[in-house]
Amino acid sequence: MSGENRTKVVVVQPGDESDTAVLPGFGAVFKLTHQNNGGEVSILEHPFAVGAITAPHRHTREDEHSLVLTGEIGFRSDDSEVVLGPGGYITKPRGEMHAMWNAGQTPGRIVEVITPGGFENYFRELSDLLTAHAAGELVGDVENLHETDEFARLAVKYGLTYSTPDWLDDVVHRYGLNHPTH
Numbered sequence: 001m002s003g004e005n006r007t008k009v010v011v012v013q014p015g016d017e018s019d020t021a022v023l024p025g026f027g028a029v030f031k032l033t034h035q036n037n038g039g040e041v042s043i044l045e046h047p048f049a050v051g052a053i054t055a056p057h058r059h060t061r062e063d064e065h066s067l068v069l070t071g072e073i074g075f076r077s078d079d080s081e082v083v084l085g086p087g088g089y090i091t092k093p094r095g096e097m098h099a100m101w102n103a104g105q106t107p108g109r110i111v112e113v114i115t116p117g118g119f120e121n122y123f124r125e126l127s128d129l130l131t132a133h134a135a136g137e138l139v140g141d142v143e144n145l146h147e148t149d150e151f152a153r154l155a156v157k158y159g160l161t162y163s164t165p166d167w168l169d170d171v172v173h174r175y176g177l178n179h180p181t182h
Contacts, residue, residue: 007037021127025052025178028127034117041113042120046100048073048108053101055180056168060159062119064092064112066100071108074101076171097165103175122158129154 012031019030025048032043048071056076066075067089074083075090077098084090092098102108114120129150155162172179 007040010036021123023123023127023130025049025180026054028120028123030120030123031111033120037117039117041115042117043111043113044120044123045069046110046112048100048102048110050102050105050107051176051178053172053175053177053180054099055162056097056099056165058097058161058163059094059119060161061094062114062116062159063094064098064114066090066092066113067111069109069111071102071106072104073108073110074103074171074175075099076167081167081171097161097163099168099171099180101171101175101177119158122154122160125154125157 010032017029021028021030026046029045029047030042031045032041034040034042066073068084068086070086072083072085073088075081075092075098077090077092078096082088082090083103100110133148168180171177
C-alpha cells in the first residue's frame with residue numbers, strides 16, 4: 001500500500017472548530033477527512049439552528065450514519081421518520097431520499113460519519129459557491145442558487161439528486177421549520 005493511501009494518526013482536540021464550512025441553517029465542522037484514511041470514511045459535525053432543515057436529497061455513492069450530540073434532531077429517510085435526542089443513532093442508506101432538521105427549540109448538533117469518504121468536500125464546495133453568489137461573483141442570488149448551472153454541476157459531481165418529496169411540507173409545518181432551498 002502506498003504511503004498516501006494508508007490510514008494516518010490524526011488527532012482532533014475537543015472543541016476544535018478550525019476547519020468549517022458555513023451553510024444556511026447548519027454548517028459543517030470537519031473532523032476526519034478521507035485523505036487521512038485511504039478514502040474509507042469522513043467524519044464531521046453539523047450544528048443545526050432552530051428551524052433549520054436540510055434540503056431533501058439522495059446520495060448515490062455514500063451512506064450516512066448520524067449520532068445526535070445535542071438537541072432534538074429529526075430524520076426522514078424515504079418512509080421512515082424519527083426524532084432523536086442526545087445519544088441517538090441513525091443510518092441513512094444511499095439511494096433513499098432523506099432530510100434532517102432541528103425538531104426542538106434549542107440549537108442541535110450531530111456527528112456525521114460518511115462512508116466511503118470524500119463527500120465532505122461537497123460541503124466545502126457548496127460553501128464556496130454560496131460565498132461567491134453572495135459576493136456577486138456569479139450570476140443570480142443565493143435564494144435561487146438551486147436554479148444555477150454551478151449548483152447543478154456540483155450535485156452531479158457528488159452524485160446527489162435533490163427533490164421535493166410529498167412529505168416535505170408536512171414536516172416543515174409540524175416542526176415550524178424554515179422551508180429549505182436546494
